[in-house]
Amino acid sequence: MYMIDSDKENSVRTLSLYLTVKEAEKMIRELKNLLNDPDGNEHFHIFDEKVPEKEISCSLITEKKLKNLDKYNEIERKIFLEDEK
Numbered sequence: 001m002y003m004i005d006s007d008k009e010n011s012v013r014t015l016s017l018y019l020t021v022k023e024a025e026k027m028i029r030e031l032k033n034l035l036n037d038p039d040g041n042e043h044f045h046i047f048d049e050k051v052p053e054k055e056i057s058c059s060l061i062t063e064k065k066l067k068n069l070d071k072y073n074e075i076e077r078k079i080f081l082e083d084e085k
Contacts, residue, residue, distance in 0.1 A: 002061060002079060009075045011082065017056070022049075027058070034060045041071060 003012040019027065023046050030044040043059035061080075069077045 002076075004076065004079055006057075006075070011079045019046075020049075023056075027056070030058065034058075038062050039064045 003015050004010070005012050026046055030046075034040075034042055034044070038060045039062050043057060046056040046058075048054035065071075066080060069080060072080065
């Protein structure tokens, strides 16, 4: 599991999510879609209806994806490599 605070550009060790029912339903639906092709380059976002600046971005990470980090940004690559240590 990798959790990244994109604003602060660092890894997050503990995270608490408080989702509305609608947001939780979307997360379940979108995660099921990702599981259809775990090695695909798909991801999804959930935005807060009242505060659109609040966002959850989610994708699946696999061993295959970790072997080719070129598709990830600098912060993601750094955290993936650091967390492997």
